[in-house]
Amino acid sequence: MPPKERVPWGRWRLVWFQAVRVGGLRRWTGGVYLLLAAVLFLARDVPYGAGAMPAGVPAAAPAVLGLDQRKPVYAVPVDGRLVGFAVNVDWGDEYVPGMLAVLAERGVQVTFFPTGRWAARRPDLIQAMVAGGHELGNHGDRHDHPTALGDDQLAELIRRGQERLETIAGVRTSLFAPPYGEVDPRIARVAAETGHWTIMWTVDTVDWRRPPPETIVQRVLSRVQPGAIVLMHPTEPTLAALPIILDRLLADGWRVIPVGRLLAAARTPTH
Numbered sequence: 677m678p679p680k681e682r683v684p685w686g687r688w689r690l691v692w693f694q695a696v697r698v699g700g701l702r703r704w705t706g707g708v709y710l711l712l713a714a715v716l717f718l719a720r721d722v723p724y725g726a727g728a729m730p731a732g733v734p735a736a737a738p739a740v741l742g743l744d745q746r747k748p749v750y751a752v753p754v755d756g757r758l759v760g761f762a763v764n765v766d767w768g769d770e771y772v773p774g775m776l777a778v779l780a781e782r783g784v785q786v787t788f789f790p791t792g793r794w795a796a797r798r799p800d801l802i803q804a805m806v807a808g809g810h811e812l813g814n815h816g817d818r819h820d821h822p823t824a825l826g827d828d829q830l831a832e833l834i835r836r837g838q839e840r841l842e843t844i845a846g847v848r849t850s851l852f853a854p855p856y857g858e859v860d861p862r863i864a865r866v867a868a869e870t871g872h873w874t875i876m877w878t879v880d881t882v883d884w885r886r887p888p889p890e891t892i893v894q895r896v897l898s899r900v901q902p903g904a905i906v907l908m909h910p911t912e913p914t915l916a917a918l919p920i921i922l923d924r925l926l927a928d929g930w931r932v933i934p935v936g937r938l939l940a941a942a943r944t945p946t947h
């Protein structure tokens with residue numbers, strides 16, 4: 677069964693119509709409707725995974741996000757159909773080769789964010805990622821909770837991960853995906869001090885819960901937007917969903933690229 681379509685503007689338009697119509701008869705009723713309309717407007721289309729974002733951070737408003745390395749990046753203001761894929765890896769070895777094959781068949785490159793400990797366990801897969809032209813990001817050396825670490829410990833977590841990847845693949849990371857998606861201004865600042873951008877996401881597949889592949893497909897296709905970052909992991913349903921997602925996006929004129937390339941394509945803020 678396809679997930680329910682979201683038509684936020686349909687609801688808004690109906691309430692607006694009511695407000696204008698009734699407002700002409702009784703001003704106070706119109707006022708109530710206008711208030712209700714405002715509430716519905718503010719509540720409209722809250723993206724999935726928004727609960728993981730700190731208060732005050734727009735979930736999906738690339739146009740208002742400037743580029744500042746000390747702030748987490750949720751989406752990148754770009755012109756055109758560019759979307760970045762971020763694959764966080766701390767487990768799921770068995771699905772990584774399949775994902776690499778699906779990407780290679782379509783000539784698509786993404787960003788893999790492995791932990792240092794995973795990289796040490798599977799240097800062969802790290803090298804396969806680099807050989808496939810993919811970007812390597814940093815998911816910390818271990819999958820520790822960044823909020824539980826002091827500044828120095830957090831910097832160490834990031835630097836150790838960077839060193840391990842550099843030793844294995846000769847690549848120096850500049851993007852940091854915090855383990856557990858835990859972020860706050862301090863975490864982003866410490867990451868910046870180690871030379872990393874803190875990368876979050878616009879579209880969360882929540883694939884680690886192993887939903888049916890169709891759910892993953894629907895989550896991505898219904899929320900893709902220019903400059904979006906799509907978060908996924910190596911899981912069985914992700915591997916099944918990936919070719920469907922890519923074929924659809926490519927057919928619709930999207931370019932799926934690594935997150936670093938998305939940042940490089942950022943539009944200069946107009947203010």
Ligand SMILES: [Zn+2]
Pocket residue numbers: 764765766815819854855856857
């Ligand atoms: Zn993770």
